[in-house]
Amino acid sequence: METISRTYSRNMEEEYEKFIRRMNPPRVVIDNESCKSATIIQVDSANKHGILLEVVQVLTDLNFIVTKAYISSDGGWFMDVFNVTDSEGNKITDEEILNYIQKVLGSETSFTTSMKSIGVASSMDRTVIELIGTDRPGLLSEVCAVLTHLKCNVINAEVWTHNTRAAFIVQVTDDESGLAVIEPERLSIIKQMLSNVLEGSNKAREAKTVVSNGVTHTERRLHQMMLEDRDFEGESSFSSLAQTERPDVNVVNWYDKDCSVVTIRCKDRPKLLFDTICTLTDMEYVVFHGNVDADGTKAYQEYCIRHVDGSPVKSEAERERMVQCIEAAIERRVSEGLKLELCTTDRIGLLSDVTRIFRENSLTVTRAEVATRGGKAVNTFYVRDASGCLVDSKIIDSIRKEIGQTILKVKYNPEDLNQSPQQSPTRFLFGGLFKSKSFCNFGLVRSYP
Structure with missing residues (x-):
């Protein structure tokens, strides 16, 4: 009976999440007026693990450059704001592309296929x-x-x-x-x-x-x-570079907030956001707040994270492994x-x-x-x-x-x-x-x- 009860409960939870998504499909707002130098894309959606990566993956596949981003999730709701340009630094004005963004990010189904x-x-x-x-x-x-x-x-x-x-x-x-x-x-x-x-x-x-x-x-x-x-194990390929060329990754715990904070400082490049979010997601961490800023050639990223089980980073070994994995994600490209x-x-x-x-x-x-x-x-x-x-x-x-x-x-x-x-x-x-x-x-x- 206990096994049947657990299965029933899990199925009910999945059905409830599907119901919430159907009742609250993602809302996408594209603003080309508020910022002189970038197009602002805001996505509001029912929250689920991996949704941030799915949104970032869509923007990356369109070869957009993310100059700023604000990430926030509160309970069952998710909101993301991205300042983006094309590869030449211009706003996104092509109506076909804008309609595609609305269609893909506004779909109630997953944006991506399973891996x-x-x-x-x-x-x-x-x-x-x-x-x-x-x-x-x-x-x-x-x-x-x-x-x-x-x-x-x-x-x-x-x-x-x-x-x-x-x-x-x-x-x-x-x-x-x-x-x-x-x-x-x-x-x-x-x-x-x-x-x-x-x-x-x-x-x-x-x-x-x-x-x-x-x-x-x-x-x-x-x-x-x-x-x-x-x-990520072994000597970093950045070991012979000047200190200013190496990615600077830090992970600290905020005990009063029961979370961990990841900060990344490194040379900016177009797909950096995708690489870091991809790694955090595949390591089973959830980003519930974040701030991304690319100023000239430098990039700064800050994420408040918890493991999918709700816990912050639990040990020094876990912290070191996260640092190594994020550095490796940056180095691969x-x-x-x-x-x-x-x-x-x-x-x-x-x-x-x-x-x-x-x-x-x-x-x-x-x-x-x-x-x-x-x-x-x-x-x-x-x-x-x-x-x-x-x-x-x-x-x-x-x-x-x-x-x-x-x-x-x-x-x-x-x-x-x-x-x-x-x-x-x-x-x-x-x-x-x-x-x-x-x-x-x-x-x-x-x-x-």
Whole structure:
């Protein structure tokens, strides 16, 4: 009877929450008049765990820049106010986009799809492969070679490396039909062969390739994968940077309020808010008050949080782990070095070919974004030399001669050139192969996307 009573109570609570959401659908107010420099978006909604991340994820996917934010939740109600601009610093005035915001954030259903486990997932038009393992030279080249051998065409991919670990999500299609790979036997072979590549000769850390179902939000899954993989352990990739370049994360308890306060000070970048909220949410913390301010190049974030069980941070070990996890979330996107942007007609095996030139010229990649748009491959790589230092200009000259002087442009960032050489154990992902015909733009930057 006790088990039946608990189940009944839980079901009643879920139904009551659904009823409250139906009676109080989210209310979205968009104001382009009150602030001269930004569009103000206010979202009021019935509260539930993860709703803040869902709202931030929508804004991030639209490539909005959040300059200020105020977060508040009181009991069963949630209110968020964001000052946002587009990537050029302008207000959001496009009616189609404004209507989309109203439609998505104003829906009584969840804004996002549930996140599934690491593995291979199929939809009607593509198969999503999620992998994580120990970073090493040539890892992505080996993965792409396997996929090409198995007659899979890479249409989109995103790769992060951090603290000797590499995680990436690759979307592939069958190279003959152009549709998703759905045959169970073939998916099993893909899983097995990629697992063999990931394991390599290093058994110290587990590699993961698991078959699953569902739709993946790429950037959140990458955060989840690396958090679950405990990439926050070990030496920080910021350890050799100047003190002013490192993220400053503090966690203290306010005993009179029975909560913990997280403060973050670091260099600002567009997706910083998403990265920090994503990590707090996946660590099972609830933000019930918050203030975000980006002043010039610096960002300040302050969150009043409790664990989902209602408790503040309980121990020094828990506090240290939270600090490490937030720092890791910030570090995963920071890419210093040469930015390579490849634009060319897409073809089967392109990504495998693209990485050859990096290995031949002793380049390693810290992060990558691969996309296919309208039959064009639009790929971005962040590279340094094999020792983790800036790429030598002679190597750039060699690459330009091989690819073509008129189609390869190099833009140097003086700030990056003034940095002392950096050693990093995490910068080994791509080995590379390349002999393609058409590129568009290469530039040297420190990227905080």
